[in-house]
């Protein structure tokens with residue numbers, strides 16, 4: 001039997017497929033939050049989703065679905081806030097590239113937290129996103145925007161040997177991170193070829209269960225040097241380095257108790273993220289606290 005969902009996760013939107021994967025009249029089956037669902041396009045291209053059993057028996061059970069920013073999004077509940085803005089999608093000259101789907105056996109919240117962490121670059125993405133001895137994470141600003149349900153980290157800088165497929169030399173890269181939902185985050189970073197423009201890397205996580213996910217990475221960038229395959233290959237290399245680290249983290253469910261994992265200054269983003277999850281009341285993918293000793 002599927003676990004009972006907390007209201008926060010039930011009312012979230014999740015990217016469950018690249019939009020290009022479904023043509024009018026086609027359907028696919030996938031899993032979301034321990035539920036089997038069907039997603040389909042009608043003859044006019046409209047997107048729909050429903051519980052798989054309901055779809056098979058042609059009975060009622062449709063949930064909300066939409067096509068946005070190159071992906072098909074589904075929610076099992078009633079979203080409580082406006083869907084996030086992404087003005088770079090569709091911006092003239094900017095290419096939108098879906099880097100594919102990565103299966104990862106851990107909590108989706110761990111995947112987002114890892115995406116927000118710069119400290120691991122020199123050790124996990126050695127010679128690409130970081131290199132010893134330049135391991136310092138300089139101070140940056142973190143702001144939790146409760147009005148729009150986002151966390152923003154600005155003025156993040158990190159020295160990277162090869163910041164992008166198009167980078168030929170090491171450079172000090174400036175990052176801005178946006179957490180736009182518990183399971184979705186967007187990174188903006190300096191473009192090595194186009195001064196003043198920032199590459200956008202979005203990470204959308206689809207939790208199949210509390211400890212099993214599909215992660216999708218979307219690039220929105222100005223790059224006239226490399227073809228899609230080369231850019232996808234670069235991101236797949238990076239994610240391939242993160243995957244075993246993520247899958248070996250114990251416990252798989254993220255602990256949200258304030259003192260559960262020792263914070264350092266470099267973890268300011270992670271601390272804000274965990275606090276935001278805790279205060280929002282999310283339970284799915286979160287380690288359930290052990291009963292106090294002596295409790296019956």
Ligand SMILES: [Fe+2]
Pocket residue numbers: 114115120124125238242
């Ligand atoms: Fe990483």
